[in-house]
Amino acid sequence: MSEITGKNYIGFEPSAAGDNRFQTFNPQENAANPWEFVEASEKEIDQAVGMAAAAFPSFKTLPGKRRAEFLRAISDEIEALGDALIQTYMLESGLPEGRAKGERGRTMGQLRAFADLIEEGSWVEAVIDTAQPDRTPVPKPDLRKISVPIGPIAVFGSSNFPLAYSTAGGDTASALAAGCPVVVKSHPMHAATGELVASAIVKAAQRTQMPEGVFSNLNSSGIEVGQQLVKHPEIKGVGFTGSIKAGTALYRLAAQREEPIPVFAEMGSINPVISLPGALAEKGEWWAEQYANSVALGVGQFCTNPGLILGLESEALEAFTQILGKELCAKDPACMLHPKILENYQEGSAQMSGKSGTQLVAEYNGSLPPNTPAARVMRVNGTTFLEEPALQHEVFGPFTLVVACEDEKELITVINSLGGQLTGTLLAAATEINQHPEVVSALQQKVGRLIFNGVPTGVEVCPAMQHGGPFPASTDSRFTAVGTLSIRRWVRPVSYQNWPQDQLPPELQDKNPMGLLRLVNGEATREPI
Amino acid sequence: MSEITGKNYIGFEPSAAGDNRFQTFNPQENAANPWEFVEASEKEIDQAVGMAAAAFPSFKTLPGKRRAEFLRAISDEIEALGDALIQTYMLESGLPEGRAKGERGRTMGQLRAFADLIEEGSWVEAVIDTAQPDRTPVPKPDLRKISVPIGPIAVFGSSNFPLAYSTAGGDTASALAAGCPVVVKSHPMHAATGELVASAIVKAAQRTQMPEGVFSNLNSSGIEVGQQLVKHPEIKGVGFTGSIKAGTALYRLAAQREEPIPVFAEMGSINPVISLPGALAEKGEWWAEQYANSVALGVGQFCTNPGLILGLESEALEAFTQILGKELCAKDPACMLHPKILENYQEGSAQMSGKSGTQLVAEYNGSLPPNTPAARVMRVNGTTFLEEPALQHEVFGPFTLVVACEDEKELITVINSLGGQLTGTLLAAATEINQHPEVVSALQQKVGRLIFNGVPTGVEVCPAMQHGGPFPASTDSRFTAVGTLSIRRWVRPVSYQNWPQDQLPPELQDKNPMGLLRLVNGEATREPI
Structure with missing residues (x-):
């Protein structure tokens, strides 16, 4: 080296x-x-x-x-x-x-x-509004904008x-x-x-x-x-x-x-996942396995790690939680990026355990190589979660907290109590999503990306991706x-008013030499002027 | 009432x-x-x-x-x-x-x-990237973004x-x-x-x-x-x-x-105007009249008021300055919005006068009704302007400062010394603009809107308008x-991943019921999917 x-x-x-x-x-x-x-x-x-x-x-x-x-x-x-x-x-x-x-x-x-x-x-984003010299009471100038x-x-x-x-x-x-x-x-x-x-x-x-x-x-x-x-x-x-x-x-x-x-x-982001009853009834075990994988991915060291799973108190949620814990703790442990990151993980999960009302569902209990965390699943009820803002803190690592809400009203209150998030996920049966418009509306208000029946880890690089959400997920959700x-993020618009054709950037010239898509007098077109 | x-x-x-x-x-x-x-x-x-x-x-x-x-x-x-x-x-x-x-x-x-x-x-700004379920190593999800x-x-x-x-x-x-x-x-x-x-x-x-x-x-x-x-x-x-x-x-x-x-x-903005020699030689008197009108418009109470005119030391600039002063002070005075605004005007122009090296070119000297300012033109040389940052302060009202630079180099230094501006104007003869690329480049870096052979007052409302520039013209020039x-300014993007068609906002649905222009798999189109 x-x-x-x-x-x-x-x-x-x-x-x-x-x-x-x-x-x-x-x-x-x-x-x-x-x-x-x-x-x-x-x-x-x-x-x-x-x-x-x-x-x-x-x-x-x-x-x-x-x-x-x-x-x-x-x-x-x-x-x-x-x-x-x-x-x-x-x-x-x-x-x-x-x-x-x-x-x-x-x-x-x-x-x-x-x-x-x-x-x-x-x-x-070339935008061109051509002149109207005969407009009254004042002529309209030629304006052309570019980033x-x-x-x-x-x-x-x-x-x-x-x-x-x-x-x-x-x-x-x-x-x-x-x-x-x-x-x-x-x-x-x-x-x-x-x-x-x-x-x-x-x-x-x-x-x-x-x-x-x-x-x-x-x-x-x-x-x-x-x-x-x-x-x-x-x-x-x-x-x-x-x-x-x-x-x-x-x-x-x-x-x-x-x-x-x-x-x-x-x-930071704890990427809330809403598990509706129908999804858990249909394939709760499958989702528990998917989520064990997602929580464990990269030793949980992802900003899209699902750190919070919300559901309604039920046997199905309890069964899901148990399988999630079992599957997560059955995975081979792996080391974190740095001793400091492990230390933060230990502190963060200890703080969770220390709050009254939280319960440990599962914890990896084999021997651990250096700098390697014990994966953990915890649970808490909705009332306790609402009373204790510290339960919203991100525990960076293979950790997730399941929150059992007593009814849909409390579930919505919990969603409304959250800080801004990179992602929010909805697990729902096919006919279930349109029965909970308020849940979806509340979740949308908190997140940059909504995921249906999937996991939040995995951030596709494409024009339609939004990676950034309301604070504290990011400092400028726009x-x-x-x-x-x-x-x-790194550009600002500049307008040229009545600027000579041959001195304009090529992107703004009448002949459109680069064949760009431009907004010309309100119409999107690749045609020259 | x-x-x-x-x-x-x-x-x-x-x-x-x-x-x-x-x-x-x-x-x-x-x-x-x-x-x-x-x-x-x-x-x-x-x-x-x-x-x-x-x-x-x-x-x-x-x-x-x-x-x-x-x-x-x-x-x-x-x-x-x-x-x-x-x-x-x-x-x-x-x-x-x-x-x-x-x-x-x-x-x-x-x-x-x-x-x-x-x-x-x-x-x-609907952006749609459709799924690629067969992509390896991992399938590409369906992602759709909207503001x-x-x-x-x-x-x-x-x-x-x-x-x-x-x-x-x-x-x-x-x-x-x-x-x-x-x-x-x-x-x-x-x-x-x-x-x-x-x-x-x-x-x-x-x-x-x-x-x-x-x-x-x-x-x-x-x-x-x-x-x-x-x-x-x-x-x-x-x-x-x-x-x-x-x-x-x-x-x-x-x-x-x-x-x-x-x-x-x-x-605030002082909207610098660069008067190149050719423009003044060709029609300096005409420009002086135009600028007297622009400075006086709305009793100078516009954020696009031209408060700073830069030129090269010459007889032509001197003649322009004198006519500008004469024309401005020949106008009937009019009252300002409020006594406080007049007070700020008086203080601001007194501060300018108090700086050594500044000279009064012209001042309205007739009688003034209540709350009515005396229009003023002042001048200073480039060296003094560079030494005294307070000369960049906006004097909100019918006031402008002419800066005579000794050469193009000093002119560029003066432009580089300016804070961000809403507008920057170039007065130039037809063949002159392409002889001063550094002047134009320096000016562009400071402003939100560039104007060729015109006045900065008058802000057209159209898609190609940029009203906002680098700080302190605005707090976010983007x-x-x-x-x-x-x-x-008031929206943020949200992505929907694998979201059911009938639950998507209409703007993102395959059938494009509103006939919007959308970016679909990288192509701008109004077609349905």
Whole structure:
């Protein structure tokens, strides 16, 4: 693994001017990994952001086709890292090879999807209203609107997706696609994986002749690097995936700046699942097995993990709960990403157990390798759940809480009491869904994605995906963190009034040289004017 | 004027439970208007928001057609207020009848434009990715995305547009169109105009059988009512038009809430105008006349007022500046909206005069009726402008500052030094614009709307309009405050995964019963699936 230098990338150059050093951790071996990383210094952070700001004017004016080359080159260079990347990923996350390869594929797929999007070009949402010089009392001017990038973006890598939501993940891919330079704050738990991916991005930028400063990668061991980044006057937006506490703190920090900037933080979620009686009567056992799999997936370290299952007090719910517990605890345990994550899991589930009225349904009781959690299913009745807001806290890991409500009214009250969520799932028999319109309406108000008879884990990357929900699922529910429309987080509209044809961006010219879908005088069309 | 009761509307009911009373002011007569208004009490505010939250579930599920009826009824009821509205508007603003009627027309036009938008329905941006059950390694689910309203919105009426950006203005029209109930904080300077318009909205809501709570109107004399509104847990978004200080304070207040909410504040702007030498050589005198008109329009009380004119030191710029001053000061003076606004104007222009290096070019020197400002043109060189950030402050009124830069480099430095702006204008000869790409690039980065050879005053209401720019022009440049796309401020996407056809919103059903333009598997189409 001689590739790992422990250095930052400030623009295209490796740099290690700081004094703070740190290591990553191998949770399988329960030991530090061999490499030493140098945290970015204040000066390096300032340099990286300054270079990003300097690169912005030329990067933003590159045609989509050129930026698409860059994104595809990143995908190629990530692939070219080959097994070194997969091995490093596994050493830093404890996750299995299949997951590593799957996540790499997803990361490359995202980059290519954004390349396709910006090469085609209609994503800029060109809107044209032509002049009416004879209108009375005043002539109507010619107005043409297009999306333009907002400026350098700070991206915070996530702990639980070392590739797909990190250095070259969805935030970076969408920001670069939009024309925004990116400064990544690498996640301290997988700095080596981050460095390898950063090297791929730098190679791709050089190979496709992007301006230096379009990308930098900063090592960090604590919160200081991220805070400095968010406060830097030349940073114009922030992408973040992580905890409610950290994401909200960054959001508030950004709002206190002299120039406030948007922070898109994708944070916690307990992803409520409503199990209606008909679904449990028809195939309660099957659903219990599906949910044991979903809760256990990735050792429960997913933002879409189903942490809350709501139902009506009944024998069917009780039977479902017992099978869920049995099936979940029958699975081979696996280690978590980091001892700290295990510690949080232990604390979180202990807090649940400590609340009066909660009951342990099942707990894994075999021997546990290092950094490995005991999966748990707990239950509580609706009244207790409503009385104790702490039962809504996310327990990040293989844990779920079943809430037995006494009737539909209490079920709706419970749904209304929830914070915002990434997803909400409805398990229902075919004829059952239209009998509970208030349940569906209440659930819709709380979530970004509604799932019918399925599990919330598994986030498809496609235009119709919404990954982001009302606070605290995310800080701005008007945007998605996954899918091609996530590019909208990093752009703002600019209108050109009576601007000369030959000086307009090609996307807005009468002849429509790129053949874009545009809104022209209220009609969507690919025709020239 | 017996119609004016001085009461709030809490839902459909007039209400006056509070203790604080205030009056509006007639700037022409320099005397208080006769009516007494009762400021909303804490309890009334809480009631209004509670009713809005209660109305939300039924209001949001109404078909667009029904909400369109409501918006058109508001327009009709505003028209039915007839001359009483026009007279009240004039008594509270000092603005002339033509302006009052024009603004009423704009307000009604906006309401009808949103009615058309939601009746047609494609604004919800339906995106459909159909299932691929045979995809390996995992099947692709069916995903369908639509925009849904975020919840009750607080709207702050503006001081300078008693109709078009107030009680039933663009913020209210767009939020109601989206399906969000609205609680208006009426502007204290035109509470009577606000009450009349509120009565029209209430009548329209009753006539079209909207749920009570869909609209409330709160009187306020200070900042307390607004602060309580923004902090209320059931308020989910804020629309504001006003000063940088107030808008930024509300933005930060909203970010500090337990659940942060989006605040779209449209604030100050000095709307820089770049006068290139060719334009001044060709028709400098004509431009000076145009700009005298633009600066004087509405007594300079427009957020798009051109407060800053940049040029290169030359005889042509000097001649332009002199004519501008002469023409501006030759106009009949007119009174401002309120003594406080005049006071701010006096203070702001005195601060400009007090800075060393600034020179008075021209000042109206005839006699001035009450509440009437002396129009002023000042000038300064580029170096001084760069040294003194206070010269960027907006002087709200008939004032403009001409900055003579020594060369193009300094001109670009000056542009780069500016805060975000609603508009930026380029005056250039036909062959001149393509000789200054850096000027255009720098200007684009600062503004929401670029204007070629025109004036920034006059904001067309159409889909291609962008009214909103980088901070401090607005708090979130990713959205517009004017035009039909301003509806996007109040919605968030929700995805439905594998949801049964007959339970989907009509907009997402295979058969496309409304004939919407949708993105289906990546292609924009009005066809059914």
